[in-house]
Amino acid sequence: MKNIRNFCIIAHIDHGKSTLADRLLDVTNTIPDREKQAQVLDDMDLERERGITIKSHAIQMDYEQDGEKYVLNLIDTPGHVDFSYEVSRSIAACEGALLIVDATQGIQAQTISNLYLAIENDLEIIPILNKIDLPNANPEDVKEQIVDLLGCGIDDILSASGKTGEGVPEILEAVVARVPAPTGDPEAPLQALIFDSEYNSFRGIIAYIRVMNGEIKKGDTVKFVNTGKEYQADEIGVLRLNQEPRKSLKTGDVGYIISGIKTSTEVKVGDTVTQKDNPCSVGIDGFSEVKPMVFAGVYPIDSEDYEDLRASMEKLKLNDASLTFEPESSMALGFGFRCGFLGLLHMEIIQERLDREFNMNVITTVPNVSYVAHTNKGDKFEMHNPSDMPDPNSLDFIEEPYIKAQIITKSEYTGTLMNLCMSKRGIMTNQLYLTSDRVELTYEMPLGEIVFDFYDKLKSISKGYASFDYFLIGVRPAKLVKLDILLNGEGVDALSTLIHFDNAQSFGRRMCEKLKELIPRQQFDIAIQGAIGAKIISRETVKAVRKDVTAKCYGGDITRKRKLLEKQKKGKKKMKQIGNVEVPQKAFLAVLKLD
Numbered sequence: 001m002k003n004i005r006n007f008c009i010i011a012h013i014d015h016g017k018s019t020l021a022d023r024l025l026d027v028t029n030t031i032p033d034r035e036k037q038a039q040v041l042d043d044m045d046l047e048r049e050r051g052i053t054i055k056s057h058a059i060q061m062d063y064e065q066d067g068e069k070y071v072l073n074l075i076d077t078p079g080h081v082d083f084s085y086e087v088s089r090s091i092a093a094c095e096g097a098l099l100i101v102d103a104t105q106g107i108q109a110q111t112i113s114n115l116y117l118a119i120e121n122d123l124e125i126i127p128i129l130n131k132i133d134l135p136n137a138n139p140e141d142v143k144e145q146i147v148d149l150l151g152c153g154i155d156d157i158l159s160a161s162g163k164t165g166e167g168v169p170e171i172l173e174a175v176v177a178r179v180p181a182p183t184g185d186p187e188a189p190l191q192a193l194i195f196d197s198e199y200n201s202f203r204g205i206i207a208y209i210r211v212m213n214g215e216i217k218k219g220d221t222v223k224f225v226n227t228g229k230e231y232q233a234d235e236i237g238v239l240r241l242n243q244e245p246r247k248s249l250k251t252g253d254v255g256y257i258i259s260g261i262k263t264s265t266e267v268k269v270g271d272t273v274t275q276k277d278n279p280c281s282v283g284i285d286g287f288s289e290v291k292p293m294v295f296a297g298v299y300p301i302d303s304e305d306y307e308d309l310r311a312s313m314e315k316l317k318l319n320d321a322s323l324t325f326e327p328e329s330s331m332a333l334g335f336g337f338r339c340g341f342l343g344l345l346h347m348e349i350i351q352e353r354l355d356r357e358f359n360m361n362v363i364t365t366v367p368n369v370s371y372v373a374h375t376n377k378g379d380k381f382e383m384h385n386p387s388d389m390p391d392p393n394s395l396d397f398i399e400e401p402y403i404k405a406q407i408i409t410k411s412e413y414t415g416t417l418m419n420l421c422m423s424k425r426g427i428m429t430n431q432l433y434l435t436s437d438r439v440e441l442t443y444e445m446p447l448g449e450i451v452f453d454f455y456d457k458l459k460s461i462s463k464g465y466a467s468f469d470y471f472l473i474g475v476r477p478a479k480l481v482k483l484d485i486l487l488n489g490e491g492v493d494a495l496s497t498l499i500h501f502d503n504a505q506s507f508g509r510r511m512c513e514k515l516k517e518l519i520p521r522q523q524f525d526i527a528i529q530g531a532i533g534a535k536i537i538s539r540e541t542v543k544a545v546r547k548d549v550t551a552k553c554y555g556g557d558i559t560r561k562r563k564l565l566e567k568q569k570k571g572k573k574k575m576k577q578i579g580n581v582e583v584p585q586k587a588f589l590a591v592l593k594l595d
Helices: 017-027 045-050 081-092 109-120 139-150 168-178 303-319 344-358 411-423 454-461 501-518 558-578 585-592
Strands: 004-011 057-065 068-076 096-102 124-130 191-200 204-213 221-224 230-232 235-239 243-246 254-258 272-275 294-300 324-330 334-341 362-364 371-375 380-383 395-410 427-435 438-446 467-478 480-487 497-500 526-532 535-542
Touching: 004 017, 004 081, 004 109, 004 168, 017 057, 017 068, 017 096, 017 168, 045 344, 057 168, 057 235, 068 168, 081 109, 081 191, 081 344, 081 467, 096 109, 096 139, 096 168, 109 124, 109 139, 109 395, 109 467, 124 139, 124 168, 139 427, 191 303, 294 303, 294 324, 294 344, 303 324, 303 334, 303 344, 334 344, 344 362, 395 411, 411 427, 411 438, 411 454, 438 467, 454 467, 480 501, 497 501, 501 526, 501 535
Parallel strands: 004 068, 004 096, 096 124
Antiparallel strands: 057 068, 191 204, 191 272, 204 254, 221 230, 221 272, 235 243, 235 254, 294 334, 294 362, 324 334, 371 380, 371 395, 395 438, 395 467, 427 438, 480 497, 480 526, 526 535
């Protein structure tokens, strides 16, 4: 056990975690030459296309130093704020963390929040300065930032380059020297923490575990503490590039267990695995419950695919524990699910994965956050959906969630970023100069305002240099109204939104203009209206496609033409009464990208 080291890599997005992980695997000869490729741990097509890490990936390396053999378990984690739950789970399975900072960009918001996560879990932190080979690297300044943040000595910071491999052997030496070996009792009853899982259509559910105490052998009867279910451990092993079976896993090991489980609800990430004959008295403290930030409805395009969508969502939840969903129905879209996501990128990734991995083509409704409604009678309840909003006569007030946002940026972009935050109803609480040209802005702002396009705007204003991190600070009263979209007087519930009173007018107008472009013309006029309660605030009309019925009249009295036009007018009126308007899928997506 003294020769095992479990550690993860944490950093802001795009600071070179996966590239550095590649170099660590090269130096330890973990991967044969013919299987080498860039970002070898990012095994999803989506991750390669976008150049981001979406899932944490665990891999075991063998390393020899001074004649001693060590087993290093490395977990490469995502950097984007939407996947912070992955990071928190990886940290729970480790004793140490490599904190990577880009020598060209310095410390960013996500670096700080991931660092706090690691410190809370008492991990040993090894700071590493990456990308030192770049011509615009600024190692001295960035080292000072790291010293201020961590309170470590300048000599404790390692310099490396994920591209050239410079400084990588020193990192491995530091891991062996500084990261503590796992602590645990090999003689105690088995206690293993499930930190991830995935679905395999041939083998059932594969659970990834970290053994905290005791030992697990192939063929043991194991029990899952939270669900109380018992299974046979058909296969256990360690995670190399592929899964490698072993006879047993001892205290401190990270590996996997396959026990032929087919029902996805029986495996919960954060659960404890123990032995049936000699169970542990208490389960390990799992992870904090995930708090979804953004809610949206996900519906199958064909209503017959509802059950398939449910099965796909359950399998996807195994692999992404931060996804939450519950059934709901809509007048316009039929049966579907109300899903909770950690952010807009997370929502986009889930949609892509449903399409690629399960061939599920889905429609997603306008995303929103959850509000708390207070009625005149003193009751209060959560609203995840605009349709949950009570009648205005019985409503007392609504509270919306607020966040504390930390933005780290170059000082030249401060003014425009302040304007952006103020337009999103932000209140500045602090402005701190980290160095002469780097500022940390702290704002309190409504979560509902940052859900739509805040992150994209932040990046474009700052030319990619600003970084953003946030956490919830509670709820506050807000003046919110429900904006309905009516087509020929009929409400489309999937397009209705809860919005702040000041923004409702302009948002309703933009929405109607956008829908006018997207809804195909019919044989009759279609009125598109934005309404708050009974008050119409905006209107657009999609004109009817008309046949030229007067073409056959040449010469003669005008009454002949008028008679034909009147006849046509009656037909259009009748059509309007019985005709219905199909809303194309593009319309639901366009609302998300109104700007």
